[in-house]
Amino acid sequence: MRTNNTLPRRSRRPSWPTALPVVLTALLASCGAPGAQSPLSDTPTSVSTSIGDAPVTLEVLVSTPDVALYEELGEAFQDKHPNVTVQVTGEDFNSLTTNVPRLISGTEVPDLVRLASFGNLVEDRLLTNLDPYAEAYGWTEWPQSQFASTRVDDDGRQRGTGHLYGAGPGFGLTGMYYNKSLAAQIGMTEPPATLDAFEESLEKAKDAGLLPLMVNGKDGGLAYPLQNLQMNYAGSTQVVQDWNYNKPGANIDTPALVDAATTLQSWSEEGYLPADVNSIDQTQAPARFAEGEGVFFPSGNWQAPTLQDAGGGEIGFFLFPPEETGDPFTAMTAPGVLAIPTKSSQSDVAAAFLDFIQTDTGARQSTLDLLGLPPAGPSDASLPDSEPGSLVSGTVESFQLLLESDGLVDFMSNSTASMHANTLIPQTQLLVAGKTSPAEFSAAVQKDYEDEAEK
Amino acid sequence: MYGVFVLYPLGQSVQFSFYEWDGIGPATPAGLDNWRAIFTEPELLGSVIHAFVLIFFYTVLPVGLGLVAASLIRELRVGTFNTTARVVLFIPQVLPPVAAGIAWTWMFSTDGLVNQALGAVGLESLTRAWLGDFTFALPAVGVIGFWLSFGFCTVLLLSGIGKIDPSLYEAARLDGAGRVAEFFAVTLPGLRGEIAVCATIGTIAALASFDVVQIATQGGPGYQTMVPGVEIYRLTFLEQRIGQASALAVLLAALVLLVIWPIQRLGRHE
Numbered sequence: 001m002r003t004n005n006t007l008p009r010r011s012r013r014p015s016w017p018t019a020l021p022v023v024l025t026a027l028l029a030s031c032g033a034p035g036a037q038s039p040l041s042d043t044p045t046s047v048s049t050s051i052g053d054a055p056v057t058l059e060v061l062v063s064t065p066d067v068a069l070y071e072e073l074g075e076a077f078q079d080k081h082p083n084v085t086v087q088v089t090g091e092d093f094n095s096l097t098t099n100v101p102r103l104i105s106g107t108e109v110p111d112l113v114r115l116a117s118f119g120n121l122v123e124d125r126l127l128t129n130l131d132p133y134a135e136a137y138g139w140t141e142w143p144q145s146q147f148a149s150t151r152v153d154d155d156g157r158q159r160g161t162g163h164l165y166g167a168g169p170g171f172g173l174t175g176m177y178y179n180k181s182l183a184a185q186i187g188m189t190e191p192p193a194t195l196d197a198f199e200e201s202l203e204k205a206k207d208a209g210l211l212p213l214m215v216n217g218k219d220g221g222l223a224y225p226l227q228n229l230q231m232n233y234a235g236s237t238q239v240v241q242d243w244n245y246n247k248p249g250a251n252i253d254t255p256a257l258v259d260a261a262t263t264l265q266s267w268s269e270e271g272y273l274p275a276d277v278n279s280i281d282q283t284q285a286p287a288r289f290a291e292g293e294g295v296f297f298p299s300g301n302w303q304a305p306t307l308q309d310a311g312g313g314e315i316g317f318f319l320f321p322p323e324e325t326g327d328p329f330t331a332m333t334a335p336g337v338l339a340i341p342t343k344s345s346q347s348d349v350a351a352a353f354l355d356f357i358q359t360d361t362g363a364r365q366s367t368l369d370l371l372g373l374p375p376a377g378p379s380d381a382s383l384p385d386s387e388p389g390s391l392v393s394g395t396v397e398s399f400q401l402l403l404e405s406d407g408l409v410d411f412m413s414n415s416t417a418s419m420h421a422n423t424l425i426p427q428t429q430l431l432v433a434g435k436t437s438p439a440e441f442s443a444a445v446q447k448d449y450e451d452e453a454e455k
Numbered sequence: 456m457y458g459v460f461v462l463y464p465l466g467q468s469v470q471f472s473f474y475e476w477d478g479i480g481p482a483t484p485a486g487l488d489n490w491r492a493i494f495t496e497p498e499l500l501g502s503v504i505h506a507f508v509l510i511f512f513y514t515v516l517p518v519g520l521g522l523v524a525a526s527l528i529r530e531l532r533v534g535t536f537n538t539t540a541r542v543v544l545f546i547p548q549v550l551p552p553v554a555a556g557i558a559w560t561w562m563f564s565t566d567g568l569v570n571q572a573l574g575a576v577g578l579e580s581l582t583r584a585w586l587g588d589f590t591f592a593l594p595a596v597g598v599i600g601f602w603l604s605f606g607f608c609t610v611l612l613l614s615g616i617g618k619i620d621p622s623l624y625e626a627a628r629l630d631g632a633g634r635v636a637e638f639f640a641v642t643l644p645g646l647r648g649e650i651a652v653c654a655t656i657g658t659i660a661a662l663a664s665f666d667v668v669q670i671a672t673q674g675g676p677g678y679q680t681m682v683p684g685v686e687i688y689r690l691t692f693l694e695q696r697i698g699q700a701s702a703l704a705v706l707l708a709a710l711v712l713l714v715i716w717p718i719q720r721l722g723r724h725e
Binding site (some may be wrong): 099124126279284426427432433435 | 479673674677689
């Protein structure tokens with residue numbers, strides 16, 4: 001039978017006396033600290049707003065759903081500058097996010113790249129400081145709050161101050177979608193004006209046998225109402241904004257966050273959330289909501305074009321209601337950031353494209369039509385058209401309302417690279433499942449934040 | 456070649472584990488900090504424990520049930536049914552785990568096939584969002600792993616049975632052994648080598664699991680299904696903590712070696 005077993009077994013085993021030197025050699029071969037030793041400079045020495053006549057190719061790397069928009073913007077740009085070829089490449093958002101550091105530190109880098117967060121990119125001098133371009137194109141004359149989240153301090157960590165490293169065509173914005181016919185069933189004819197009124201609506205919906213809130217708890221949808229509640233209870237956005245921007249000493253473990261967590265947990269206990277909230281992702285939630293499951297759905301304006309089509313005019317949008325009527329509105333917002341890698345050889349053309357997508361009337365219209373994102377830009381720029389009374393126009397009006405009340409706040413998820421995946425998603429899941437207390441929740445969020453700030 | 460493609464990267468990982476490095480900028484020596492963190496951050500240690508729970512689903516179950524299935528199929532006469540059984544059992548093995556993860560995410564969803572099946576037999580009370588349930592998420596992930604490795608084990612064990620001398624079965628029968636006694640006296644000892652291979656591959660798949668978890672649960676709900684593979688991925692690509700990721704990866708490699716070593720011994724022993 002199995003004759004191979006009669007072979008001398010010893011010969012097939014690696015013997016340690018012979019293997020050891022090989023391992024040691026390998027270890028020695030890899031000595032010396034890894035990584036670059038002398039960072040590049042990230043500030044262009046000379047900038048020009050002219051892009052010349054020589055044929056150039058502008059390589060733009062964005063996430064897959066944005067490709068259609070950037071192709072349209074690219075064509076419009078080419079019409080204006082016939083010597084430029086805009087080449088758009090799409091990559092899955094998650095793999096783009098994870099690969100950007102390697103992509104732009106390599107040898108063949110794109111000229112514009114879509115970023116989710118700055119991470120260590122500024123510290124490692126991989127992104128172009130846009131201050132000279134902002135000066136040259138007059139962006140410095142525009143409302144500056146739109147650039148706050150893309151300014152990074154010299155330490156490479158604190159945002160909201162320092163140099164400009166990114167700009168984008170439009171802004172993401174969160175609020176509350178509602179199903180108009182279900183709302184009518186519970187006697188709600190217009191969006192609730194205060195948080196109390198909103199909570200009353202939740203209770204009425206529950207009593208009427210409807211699901212009050214559709215939330216995608218699997219991938220972070222619970223963080224939206226949580227942050228809105230926090231800002232309401234704090235009565236100011238300062239604490240969370242400082243925290244998001246990594247201001248030294250910032251601390252979110254405050255009574256406002258504990259209270260917000262308490263409210264969110266009580267919504268879960270009352271049965272306001274779907275029973276399977278922790279397994280619903282951001283694809284299922286809008287689909288189920290559009291099919292009539294849930295009276296309210298906290299999410300962002302990026303869902304508006306889809307929900308407008310799928311909901312057949314049944315879906316409306318309002319900003320998360322404040323504590324008292326007349327209090328300023330607050331919402332989470334972030335620009336779809338594009339940055340110019342330091343190693344790009346076409347930074348002048350890339351900057352011209354950035355200016356174009358923020359100022360050109362047609363480009364601003366495309367951004368709203370295709371992605372649902374309202375553009376900011378100069379304060380006197382004309383607003384793009386949207387069908388009056390439509391869902392998209394509702395989100396645009398909300399954005400204008402926010403700009404006026406200065407209620408634009410970044411997402412807590414964007415405070416550190418892993419806050420979203422490693423802290424907010426699992427901790428909000430634990431919270432609504434009753435597996436952690438509001439106080440523990442609040443402390444855990446701050447602890448993870450500090451742990452990562454130390455790294 | 457082995458040195459360049461295996462030992463050198465391995466050596467580098469060991470070296471990186473003593474540095475704090477974001478993968479691009481300058482690295483600073485970190486001493487034993489990264490190693491200490493593994494044992495002090497409950498999240499990291501928890502992920503290692505979850506991986507060991509998965510060994511049950513990736514190894515114990517497929518080998519156990521694979522033995523039963525293989526013994527049963529052996530008794531079938533060679534023919535269409537026998538071939539069909541082998542093919543059906545082996546299909547999961549040719550699917551990429553990512554595809555399996557996506558398919559099972561639908562099956563386990565609130566109105567998915569699993570809950571529909573439970574409802575059809577009157578067990579509505581048991582239906583739940585399996586992958587979003589704090590108690591059942593890890594076993595549900597384990598079921599996906601079991602499904603992936605069961606067919607491979609069965610087919611490997613079947614081929615092992617084919618190599619056992621038929622005269623041994625005849626002898627056992629003549630001695631009056633029933634099916635069960637025959638299984639323990641002839642089949643099980645004859646399959647020692649194959650069982651060791653199944654157990655080794657299953658254990659490595661369990662400890663190093665990444666794709667299924669990343670697709671099906673992303674470590675959630677809470678931290679219930681976090682495994683070292685996903686943790687290493689996040690540390691590397693999300694947090695850019697190459698040093699910490701390397702430390703966990705080296706520990707994982709050491710753990711895998713430590714666990715499969717006795718299995719290998721068992722397989723060789725005559």
